[in-house]
Amino acid sequence: MVDYTTYVADLDNMIAMDATDTTFQEIIPAIINYAEMRIYRELDLISTIFRDTSVSLxxxxxxxxxxxxxxxxxxxxxxxxxxxxxxxxxxxxxxxxxxxxxxxxxxxxxxxxxxxxxxxxxxxxxxxxxxxxxxYTLEAYGTQRPAPLSASNTTTFLTTYLYDLFIAASMVFVSGYMRNFSSSGSDPQMPINWEQQYQALKGSAAIEELRKKSWSDSWTAFSPTPLAQPPRG
Known part of the structure; x- marks a missing residue:
């Protein structure tokens, strides 16, 4: 399990920044917000679903x-x-x-x-x-935004189960922070490479979410396989 301290240390090592630098500390919440919001919007995570019965008609x-x-x-x-x-x-x-x-x-x-x-x-x-x-009482179910990762909320579903994807999304944002989106930057390929890595990891995460809901091949919870795609007759 990865916690907030480890996440900050990993970012520090990957972008060669001083973790105690005040500018770096100030930008960390924005990095987390970008990574979390992007993943929550692009993946229909079953962990974000909740039910509410507080509404009376x-x-x-x-x-x-x-x-x-x-x-x-x-x-x-x-x-x-x-x-x-x-x-x-x-x-x-x-x-x-x-x-x-x-x-x-x-x-x-x-x-x-x-x-x-x-x-x-x-x-x-x-x-x-x-x-x-x-x-009558209404029961509504749908998605919510979990509490973001922070010094007081040290672990989340993303840091526990999708840390590789979370890091990749963070590094896409960090590329802009390091002024590397422009062709005049020190490493213009950095944002492109991290975006490609993010997309590859997102694909595997999406399949896993489908498996959790038994929405994989033939409406099962198993990994897709080309030999078992048609449903049993």
Whole structure:
């Protein structure tokens, strides 16, 4: 397991900087932010998925607001019966659709029932159809941004399981910090080489994420193989 101190030391060695230099210390959070945000956006990491049951619906009100911790919403369930422990409640999946469909089918908010569809209005607000006929609990699941690596948060999923990819993404940013994006820089190939390395590592990481979800060949959790791609008949 790699921690924050080791990460900073590795950067120090790779770019030949003094780890105690104040300028280097000031740029470390920006390096981490670039690397983490890029990986989280480009890889659908199962480790970033969480569930929330904090939202309660209001009768005849089709609107609901999810916690701002959500980055992407992957699904919504209505839990029944009302006031039931989420661990034992019945989950009624809602079908994602457009706002226009909701308005066309249930334009009158007084047309109530057990919701069957939802549409995102903005980043965190959604509209349900039909309007709820009771004070149901919503269960939403989707992705969030984990706490960034820092001196106080010394390890993350990326430093534990995807450290090679994390370092490569960091070095792409560091290339700009070292003024090596220009052809007049001391090593104009540095950002190109690190970007190529990042892309290669991202490909293998993406396959591993698909395996975690059993989305690999023939919907299994095994590594892709050219001899076993057709599903069994």
């Amino acid at each position: 209001t009768t005849a009100n089709p609107n609901a607001t999810l916690p701002s911790t959500f980055v992407t919403v992957q699904g919504i369930n209505v839990l029944t019966p009302i006031a039931t422990d989420p661990r034992t409640a019945v989950r009624n999946p809602l079908v994602p659709t457009s706002k226009e469909v909701i308005y066309a089918l249930w334009g009158n908010p007084n047309s109530t029932g057990l919701p069957t569809m939802y549409a995102m209005v903005d980043q965190w607000k959604l509209i349900l159809g039909p309007s709820p006929d009771n004070f």
